[in-house]
Amino acid sequence: MNKNLIADISHHQLSHNIDWAAAAKEVALMIIRVQYGSNTIDREYKKHVANCKKYKIPFGHYAYAQFVSVNDARDEAKHFLERIDKDAKFLVLDVEECTTRKDQIVSATQEFIDVCKKAGWKIGLYTGHHFYKPYGMDRVAADFLWLPRYGKNEGKRDIKPAYECDLWQYTDRGRVSWYCGNIDLNHINSSKTIQWFIGKAQKVSELQQEKEQISSKDSPSEYEIIKVKPGDTLSEIAARFHTTVSTLQKLNGIANPDKIYAGQKIRVR
Secondary structure: OOOOEEEEEOOOOOHHHOOHHHHHHHEEEEEEEEEEOOOEEOOOHHHHHHHHHHOOOOEEEEEEOOOOOHHHHHHHHHHHHHHOOOOOOOEEEEEOOOOOOHHHHHHHHHHHHHHHHHOOOOEEEEEOOOOOOOOOHHHOOOOEEEEEOOOOOOOOOOOOOOOOOOEEEEEEEEEEOOEEEEEEEEEEOOOOOHHHHHOOOOOHHHHHHHHHHHOOOOOOOOOOEEEOOOOOOHHHHHHHOOOOHHHHHHHHOOOOOOOOOOOOEEEOO
């Protein structure tokens, strides 16, 4: 049986009601909620994590946003970082409602994401399909974008998101062999692979060490070179180093931005 399911769960799915041995045969990735704002810790997340580890199911973590300001977003991110499991493959911020002033929602969202990135984590943004453009979520810089769009919502993939995204949550009424109720199911919707999501999370210190190891001693000090990892895309590298795909193409003579390979050395500035 192919392991191709991507599910996201919270305390609405009690851990003891999941047949974890059966899930391990089908699930490629589990995304586990950790908190609902700063003050509500998901009651099941530690049990979900323990079972994912026991049955060797890769997992990420997400936090549902309830911050009311930029400063509050910073604090909420810090609480999230204190609670997450160190073996999570990535983090996600879930922004589905405007809990700040409308003119602050983008900056507050970006602050939360930046706090996590500065701590060395790969982090994505989940936001409502109806929320994405009206609230400026398209202006938020994250490592990946996760959008829901259900269509008929009969448990199968139906109408794709109208916007480019990396993960598509296609139903909240999914049915699986290892859980008796409805469950959220997702599908990769970009050139990223499952390995991109579940590969070893590279910490900031490791990234800096790698850059020092492969940078040419004869290169000018303002040059910075990195080595492409499996699953990397040029757009992801551009976002990581706060530049653009076209700039990286010019610096490296890359004609086709979709054709880079693991081990390739790329100048990023």
